[in-house]
Amino acid sequence: xxxxxxxxxxxxxxxxxxxxxxxxxxxxxxxxxxxxxxxxxxxxxxxxxxxxxxxxxxxxxxxxxxxxxxxxxxxxxxxxxxxxxxxxxxxxxxxxxxxxxxxxxxxxxxxxxxxxxxxxxxxxxxxxxxxxxxxxxxxxxxxxxxxxxxxxxxxxxxxxxxxxxxxxxxxxxxxxxxxxxxxxxxxxxxxx
Numbered sequence: 725x726x727x728x729x730x731x732x733x734x735x736x737x738x739x740x741x742x743x744x745x746x747x748x749x750x751x752x753x754x755x756x757x758x759x760x761x762x763x764x765x766x767x768x769x770x771x772x773x774x775x776x777x778x779x780x781x782x783x784x785x786x787x788x789x790x791x792x793x794x795x796x797x798x799x800x801x802x803x804x805x806x807x808x809x810x811x812x813x814x815x816x817x818x819x820x821x822x823x824x825x826x827x828x829x830x831x832x833x834x835x836x837x838x839x840x841x842x843x844x845x846x847x848x849x850x851x852x853x854x855x856x857x858x859x860x861x862x863x864x865x866x867x868x869x870x871x872x873x874x875x876x877x878x879x880x881x882x883x884x885x886x887x888x889x890x891x892x893x894x895x896x897x898x899x900x901x902x903x904x905x906x907x908x909x910x911x912x913x914x915x916x
Contacts, residue, residue, distance in 0.1 A: 726744065726745075726748075727796075728745065728748050728749075728750065728751050729750075729751050729752075729792065729793070729794055729795065729796075730794045730795075730796045730797065731792065731794060731801050731806050731818030731819075731821070732794065732796065732797055732818055732819050732821075733796070734818060737806070737807060742807050742808075742851075743855070743860075743862075745803075745807060746807065746848060746851050746852050746855060747852075747855050749789075749803075749852070750789070750790070750791075750792040750803040751792075752776055752789075752791065752792060752793060767825075767826060769825035769826050770825055771793060771798075771800060771823075771825055771828070775788070775791065775800070775828060775832065776788050776791055776793075778833075778836075788832075788836065789803075790802055790803050790804050790805075790836070790841075790845055790848070791803070791832070792806075794821060797821050797823075798823055799814075799820070799821025799822055799823040800815060800821060800822050800823070800828075800832075801815060801816070801818065801821050801822070802815050802816050802835060802841060802844075803848070804841070804844040804845045804847065804848035805835075805840065805841055805844045806818050807844070807848065808843075808844040808847045808848060809840055809841075809843075809844045810840070812840075813835070815831065815835055882916070883916065886912055886915040886916055887912070889915065890911055890912055890915075895911045896910060896911070897910060897911070897912040898910045898912070899911070899913065904916065
Protein backbone atom coordinates (compact mmCIF):
# COMPACT_ATOMS: atom_id res chain seq x y z
CA UNK A 725 0.00 0.00 0.00
CA UNK A 726 1.23 3.47 -0.88
CA UNK A 727 2.07 5.75 2.07
CA UNK A 728 0.93 9.12 0.73
CA UNK A 729 2.76 11.00 3.50
CA UNK A 730 6.19 9.51 2.91
CA UNK A 731 7.77 10.32 -0.49
CA UNK A 732 10.79 8.16 0.36
CA UNK A 733 8.54 5.07 0.32
CA UNK A 734 6.99 5.90 -3.07
CA UNK A 735 8.01 3.75 -6.02
CA UNK A 736 9.97 5.34 -8.85
CA UNK A 737 8.00 8.26 -10.29
CA UNK A 738 6.15 7.03 -13.36
CA UNK A 739 2.92 8.12 -15.06
CA UNK A 740 0.91 5.56 -13.08
CA UNK A 741 2.44 6.67 -9.77
CA UNK A 742 1.84 10.34 -10.61
CA UNK A 743 -1.77 9.54 -11.56
CA UNK A 744 -2.35 7.68 -8.29
CA UNK A 745 -0.69 10.36 -6.13
CA UNK A 746 -2.49 13.26 -7.83
CA UNK A 747 -5.81 11.43 -7.59
CA UNK A 748 -5.33 10.91 -3.84
CA UNK A 749 -3.51 14.17 -3.09
CA UNK A 750 -1.21 14.95 -0.17
CA UNK A 751 -2.61 14.15 3.27
CA UNK A 752 -0.45 16.74 5.06
CA UNK A 753 -0.62 14.78 8.30
CA UNK A 754 -4.32 15.63 8.76
CA UNK A 755 -4.98 12.29 10.40
CA UNK A 756 -2.38 12.78 13.16
CA UNK A 757 -1.51 15.47 15.64
CA UNK A 758 1.73 16.71 14.11
CA UNK A 759 2.64 18.84 17.14
CA UNK A 760 2.85 15.82 19.41
CA UNK A 761 4.78 13.53 17.06
CA UNK A 762 7.42 15.80 15.56
CA UNK A 763 10.72 15.58 17.32
CA UNK A 764 12.67 18.74 17.92
CA UNK A 765 16.13 19.25 16.47
CA UNK A 766 19.20 19.87 18.63
CA UNK A 767 18.23 23.57 19.04
CA UNK A 768 14.74 22.67 20.28
CA UNK A 769 13.01 23.84 17.09
CA UNK A 770 10.37 21.72 15.39
CA UNK A 771 7.91 21.83 12.53
CA UNK A 772 4.35 22.77 13.50
CA UNK A 773 1.00 22.67 11.70
CA UNK A 774 1.12 26.47 11.47
CA UNK A 775 3.45 26.07 8.49
CA UNK A 776 0.61 24.48 6.52
CA UNK A 777 -0.95 27.97 6.38
CA UNK A 778 0.23 31.27 4.99
CA UNK A 779 -1.15 34.62 6.04
CA UNK A 780 -1.56 37.02 3.14
CA UNK A 781 -1.17 40.79 3.38
CA UNK A 782 -4.96 41.21 3.58
CA UNK A 783 -5.04 38.93 6.67
CA UNK A 784 -6.51 35.93 4.85
CA UNK A 785 -5.20 32.53 5.98
CA UNK A 786 -4.66 30.12 3.06
CA UNK A 787 -3.65 26.49 3.32
CA UNK A 788 -0.42 25.45 1.63
CA UNK A 789 -1.90 22.42 -0.14
CA UNK A 790 1.45 21.64 -1.74
CA UNK A 791 3.32 21.18 1.55
CA UNK A 792 3.78 17.59 2.66
CA UNK A 793 5.17 16.44 6.02
CA UNK A 794 6.62 12.95 6.47
CA UNK A 795 6.53 11.63 10.02
CA UNK A 796 8.88 8.78 9.07
CA UNK A 797 11.57 11.15 7.79
CA UNK A 798 10.71 14.11 10.06
CA UNK A 799 10.99 16.28 6.95
CA UNK A 800 8.85 18.45 4.68
CA UNK A 801 8.46 18.17 0.91
CA UNK A 802 6.88 19.99 -1.99
CA UNK A 803 4.28 17.59 -3.39
CA UNK A 804 4.00 19.02 -6.96
CA UNK A 805 7.74 19.59 -7.34
CA UNK A 806 8.50 15.96 -6.44
CA UNK A 807 6.02 14.79 -9.09
CA UNK A 808 6.66 17.27 -11.89
CA UNK A 809 9.93 19.07 -11.13
CA UNK A 810 13.65 18.55 -10.81
CA UNK A 811 15.27 17.41 -7.57
CA UNK A 812 17.28 20.62 -7.22
CA UNK A 813 16.65 21.26 -3.51
CA UNK A 814 16.07 19.09 -0.44
CA UNK A 815 12.39 20.11 -0.32
CA UNK A 816 11.93 18.61 -3.81
CA UNK A 817 13.98 15.45 -3.23
CA UNK A 818 11.82 12.55 -1.98
CA UNK A 819 14.82 10.86 -0.34
CA UNK A 820 16.12 13.86 1.60
CA UNK A 821 13.39 16.34 2.41
CA UNK A 822 13.91 19.58 4.28
CA UNK A 823 14.37 19.39 8.06
CA UNK A 824 16.35 22.49 8.96
CA UNK A 825 13.57 23.93 11.15
CA UNK A 826 15.63 27.00 11.99
CA UNK A 827 15.57 28.14 8.34
CA UNK A 828 11.94 27.35 7.48
CA UNK A 829 11.04 31.02 7.12
CA UNK A 830 13.30 31.91 4.24
CA UNK A 831 13.09 28.51 2.52
CA UNK A 832 9.31 27.96 2.34
CA UNK A 833 8.40 31.47 1.09
CA UNK A 834 11.28 31.45 -1.41
CA UNK A 835 10.27 28.04 -2.69
CA UNK A 836 6.56 28.81 -3.04
CA UNK A 837 7.33 32.04 -4.90
CA UNK A 838 9.78 30.41 -7.34
CA UNK A 839 8.71 30.04 -10.97
CA UNK A 840 9.55 26.30 -10.98
CA UNK A 841 7.25 25.69 -8.03
CA UNK A 842 4.44 27.73 -9.57
CA UNK A 843 4.71 25.85 -12.87
CA UNK A 844 4.70 22.49 -11.09
CA UNK A 845 1.76 23.59 -8.94
CA UNK A 846 -0.22 24.52 -12.05
CA UNK A 847 0.63 21.15 -13.67
CA UNK A 848 -0.58 19.39 -10.52
CA UNK A 849 -3.86 21.32 -10.32
CA UNK A 850 -4.58 20.94 -14.04
CA UNK A 851 -4.00 17.19 -13.83
CA UNK A 852 -6.13 16.97 -10.67
CA UNK A 853 -8.97 18.84 -12.40
CA UNK A 854 -8.71 16.62 -15.48
CA UNK A 855 -8.76 13.46 -13.36
CA UNK A 856 -11.84 14.60 -11.45
CA UNK A 857 -13.69 15.58 -14.63
CA UNK A 858 -12.58 12.48 -16.57
CA UNK A 859 -10.68 14.48 -19.21
CA UNK A 860 -7.34 12.73 -19.12
CA UNK A 861 -5.85 11.10 -22.20
CA UNK A 862 -6.31 7.70 -20.54
CA UNK A 863 -10.02 8.41 -20.03
CA UNK A 864 -10.36 9.50 -23.66
CA UNK A 865 -8.65 6.32 -24.88
CA UNK A 866 -10.73 4.10 -22.61
CA UNK A 867 -13.95 5.76 -23.83
CA UNK A 868 -12.88 5.38 -27.45
CA UNK A 869 -12.01 1.71 -26.94
CA UNK A 870 -15.37 1.11 -25.25
CA UNK A 871 -17.22 2.81 -28.11
CA UNK A 872 -15.30 0.68 -30.63
CA UNK A 873 -16.22 -2.45 -28.62
CA UNK A 874 -19.89 -1.50 -28.72
CA UNK A 875 -19.78 -1.01 -32.50
CA UNK A 876 -18.16 -4.43 -33.06
CA UNK A 877 -20.59 -6.11 -30.65
CA UNK A 878 -23.50 -4.72 -32.65
CA UNK A 879 -21.91 -5.93 -35.89
CA UNK A 880 -21.38 -9.39 -34.35
CA UNK A 881 -25.04 -9.50 -33.25
CA UNK A 882 -26.15 -8.72 -36.81
CA UNK A 883 -23.89 -11.43 -38.27
CA UNK A 884 -25.12 -14.01 -35.72
CA UNK A 885 -28.75 -13.03 -36.38
CA UNK A 886 -28.19 -13.50 -40.14
CA UNK A 887 -26.64 -16.94 -39.57
CA UNK A 888 -29.48 -17.96 -37.22
CA UNK A 889 -32.07 -16.77 -39.75
CA UNK A 890 -30.45 -18.88 -42.49
CA UNK A 891 -30.14 -21.90 -40.17
CA UNK A 892 -33.79 -21.73 -38.96
CA UNK A 893 -35.07 -21.51 -42.51
CA UNK A 894 -32.67 -24.18 -43.79
CA UNK A 895 -31.18 -21.76 -46.32
CA UNK A 896 -27.67 -22.19 -47.67
CA UNK A 897 -25.27 -19.48 -46.54
CA UNK A 898 -23.12 -19.51 -49.62
CA UNK A 899 -24.08 -18.62 -53.14
CA UNK A 900 -22.21 -19.16 -56.39
CA UNK A 901 -20.40 -15.80 -56.08
CA UNK A 902 -18.62 -14.26 -53.05
CA UNK A 903 -18.97 -10.58 -54.00
CA UNK A 904 -21.37 -8.61 -51.83
CA UNK A 905 -24.11 -7.05 -53.95
CA UNK A 906 -23.90 -9.65 -56.74
CA UNK A 907 -27.26 -11.37 -57.34
CA UNK A 908 -25.68 -14.84 -56.95
CA UNK A 909 -23.78 -14.14 -53.69
CA UNK A 910 -26.24 -16.07 -51.54
CA UNK A 911 -28.73 -15.20 -48.84
CA UNK A 912 -26.14 -14.62 -46.06
CA UNK A 913 -24.11 -12.00 -47.94
CA UNK A 914 -27.32 -10.35 -49.18
CA UNK A 915 -28.53 -10.07 -45.59
CA UNK A 916 -25.24 -8.58 -44.45
